[in-house]
Amino acid sequence: MKNLYVSRYCYFFRSTTGVPLAYSSKANSFIELSDYVFELLKVHQTEEKPINEIVPSEVLDTLCKEGFVGFKESDDNFVLESQFVTQTVQHDTTKLNLVLVPTLNCNFDCPYCFENGKRGGIMSEDTIKDLLEFIKGNKGKDNMSLTWYGGEPLLGLKVIDKILKGLDKIGCTLKHHSIISNGYYFDEKAMEVFESYPLDSIQITLDGQEDRHNKLRAMKSTKAPSFNTILQHIKLIAENMPQTELHVRVNIDKNNVEDYFSLREDINNMVNSNNVIVYPGIIRLENKEMTNTVEPAFGRWETANFLYDIYSKGILKGEVYPSLGISKTCCASCINSFIIGPQGEIYKCWNDVSDKTKVVGYINRKGIVNKKLYYRYHIGCEWYNDTECRKCFFLPICNGKCAWYNERNIYHNGNFNLCQCMQKAPGLLDKCLENYYNSLK
Numbered sequence: 001m002k003n004l005y006v007s008r009y010c011y012f013f014r015s016t017t018g019v020p021l022a023y024s025s026k027a028n029s030f031i032e033l034s035d036y037v038f039e040l041l042k043v044h045q046t047e048e049k050p051i052n053e054i055v056p057s058e059v060l061d062t063l064c065k066e067g068f069v070g071f072k073e074s075d076d077n078f079v080l081e082s083q084f085v086t087q088t089v090q091h092d093t094t095k096l097n098l099v100l101v102p103t104l105n106c107n108f109d110c111p112y113c114f115e116n117g118k119r120g121g122i123m124s125e126d127t128i129k130d131l132l133e134f135i136k137g138n139k140g141k142d143n144m145s146l147t148w149y150g151g152e153p154l155l156g157l158k159v160i161d162k163i164l165k166g167l168d169k170i171g172c173t174l175k176h177h178s179i180i181s182n183g184y185y186f187d188e189k190a191m192e193v194f195e196s197y198p199l200d201s202i203q204i205t206l207d208g209q210e211d212r213h214n215k216l217r218a219m220k221s222t223k224a225p226s227f228n229t230i231l232q233h234i235k236l237i238a239e240n241m242p243q244t245e246l247h248v249r250v251n252i253d254k255n256n257v258e259d260y261f262s263l264r265e266d267i268n269n270m271v272n273s274n275n276v277i278v279y280p281g282i283i284r285l286e287n288k289e290m291t292n293t294v295e296p297a298f299g300r301w302e303t304a305n306f307l308y309d310i311y312s313k314g315i316l317k318g319e320v321y322p323s324l325g326i327s328k329t330c331c332a333s334c335i336n337s338f339i340i341g342p343q344g345e346i347y348k349c350w351n352d353v354s355d356k357t358k359v360v361g362y363i364n365r366k367g368i369v370n371k372k373l374y375y376r377y378h379i380g381c382e383w384y385n386d387t388e389c390r391k392c393f394f395l396p397i398c399n400g401k402c403a404w405y406n407e408r409n410i411y412h413n414g415n416f417n418l419c420q421c422m423q424k425a426p427g428l429l430d431k432c433l434e435n436y437y438n439s440l441k
Contacts, residue, residue, distance in 0.1 A: 003050035004060065004069045009078075009393055012042045015434050023433055025396045026078055027067025028324050030433060041068070082328070082395065083384040089327040090334050090378065095175075096140030097337040099147045100131075100163065102156030104342060104354050107184055109220040110207070123159045123342040127363075130344050132166045134363040140336050145176040149339070149350065154185040156342075157193060164197045176200050182217070183230040191240055201245040204234060205281060208251060208259035231270070238271040246273075249281035254296040257306075261315070279316055280306070291414045300417035304425035312435050321436040322423050328400030332377040348377050349404045373407075381406040394421040 009026035012033075020038035023030050033041070037059060044051050051069060052060070063069045103122040123131075135141050146167075148160060167174070177197060183204035206227070207213040214225035237246050248267055250260045264278040285297035293299060298306065311318035331337035332349040339347040341354070344363040352358035360370045368374045381403040383389040392398070401418040408414030423429040 001052065002071055004052050004064065005048060005050055005072055006041050006045035006069055007067065008045070008075050009396060010041070010045060010068050011393065011429065012038060012045075013430050013433070015437060019437075021433065021437060022068060023429075024067040025322065025393055026075070028322060028397060029066040029068075030321075030436065031062075031066060031068070032437075079384075079390050079395070085326060086328050086382065086384060086400070089329050090382075092334070093139045093336045094143055095336060096135070096138050096144040097331055097334065098135070098144060099149050099331070099339040099350065100153075101149050101151065101339065101341045101353060102153055102159035102163070104151040105155050106150060106152045106182070107155065107220055108152070108182055108217045108226070110216055121342050122156050123344075125162075127342065127344045128159065128162055128166065130364040131163065131340065132170055134340075135167065135172060136170045138336070141170070142173045143175055144172055146174055146178070148179040148181075149353070150180075152182050152185065153179060154181055154190050157185070157190060161193045164193070168197075178202065182226075183233050184219075184226050186233040186237060188236070188240075191237070194241075199241070199244045201247060202237060202241075203247045203249055204230065205249040205251060206230065206263060208256045209263060212256055212259065231267075234267065234276070235271055238273045238276050242273070242275060244275065246276045248276065248278045250278060251281040251283050253283045253285065254298065264315075277317075280310070282306075289413075290408060291412070292416060300419060301425040301428075304422040304428055307422055308425075308428055308431065312431075320422075320432040322397040322421070322432065325397055325399040325420075328383055328398065330400070330403055332403035333382060335378070348374065351404045376407050376411065377403045380410060394419070394424045397421055397423065 007024065007026060009024055011023045011025070012020070013023075014020055020033045020035055021030070022033055022038070022041065037055065040051070040054060041063075043049075044054075055063070060069065101123075105122065135144075150156075153160065174197070177199050178201040179194075179199060180203045186202070186204070207216040210225075210227045213227045217226050218224060219226060234246065234248060237244070248263075250263050252260050260278075260280045267276065267278050282298050282303050285294050286292065287294050307318065308320055310316045311320050330349075331339065337348070339350060339353060340363060341347065341359075345356075345359045346361040346363065347353055347355075347358055348360055349358070358370070358373060360374045361368055379385065381401065383395070383398075383400045386401075389395060389398075389401070398419070398421040400420065402420075405414065405416045405418050409416055409418065423432050
């Protein structure tokens with residue numbers, strides 16, 4: 001039998017009560033060990049020595065099955081397999097992921113909006129026709145995910161209605177249908193449009209409690225408050241669209257953390273629905289050079305600890321135990337994912353919408369018009385081209401880096417912490433694993 005070695009994806013630690021435990025990120029498995037095997041595996045992992053002759057065969061079988069030991073080349077093969085899976089997803093044309101922006105116009109003027117000063121127009125009849133032809137010719141139209149985005153998409157409600165009816169005529173199959181809206185115009189008229197084309201999910205954002213929200217999200221033209229109108233529409237949606245998940249995002253930074261907890265309680269008391277999920281939206285604030293986050297925004301590890309706290313206490317449904325990150329991709333890196341603006345322009349990342357320098361193509365024209373950006377997103381920013389990612393213990397349970405921010409890091413001197421794995425925050429892996437271990441007792 002070939003020599004077996006302790007995987008580099010194994011983590012050994014003792015619980016706060018001294019119990020020897022081991023976790024494999026590669027298999028996402030977790031076991032309790034004897035003191036003898038615990039110390040033995042730790043030493044042999046550090047010294048990279050084979051363990052065949054030292055560990056009893058029945059124990060060795062379990063360790064192999066649970067991913068703690070393997071052949072010398074097993075871990076390197078795993079990285080190659082993970083890269084293969086990522087690249088397969090990147091080049092999958094059997095699914096079509098569309099984000100449609102019927103208009104860049106918005107009724108609010110949020111100071112932190114990355115689209116500020118770049119508004120303009122609504123999708124024309126000609127562009128709608130071009131869009132339907134673009135979709136009709138795509139192999140993935142029978143397995144399509146569609147999200148409405150803006151601006152405020154409901155300012156283009158008539159456009160949305162025309163596109164949905166057009167999709168019906170060309171025989172598209174919507175596997176998932178969602179909208180991201182500020183909620184101000186989500187009234188009976190909007191719900192009527194989506195009655196024939198049900199939404200799986202809706203996201204509506206509040207900028208905190210009433211005073212803060214109204215300062216940041218007053219009506220652009222009149223400066224009138226918007227908080228109570230949006231709350232009324234949240235209630236209306238919960239009552240009239242009970243099969244649709246409503247995700248209420250409460251934007252927070254270090255100055256208004258308590259707004260999340262109080263708003264969550266207020267909204268849950270108002271609607272009393274399991275389909276309404278109130279969650280914290282971590283605001284991103286950057287320096288003027290756009291190379292790093294700044295106060296009062298949360299840092300990445302501060303965010304991780306905050307999420308651990310609310311998950312572990314049951315305040316928000318979420319797992320503290322890791323889960324395997326399979327594809328490690330996003331729309332920016334997948335060839336059959338498109339964000340289409342009101343002029344028929346194509347973007348690869350949500351953050352690029354309205355920025356003319358980030359347009360990569362057009363729906364009525366073949367070819368890529370911004371090859372540099374397109375291939376940076378698709379290849380240059382991928383985890384498998386990052387030596388640190390390839391060697392990282394957390395790779396199996398990580399969803400990969402954000403392509404937009406990684407492009408800032410690699411090509412524009414950025415210094416953003418892009419590790420998506422919550423458990424990578426200092427000291428948090430032990431907490432997450434022990435929390436899970438205690439839940440099994």
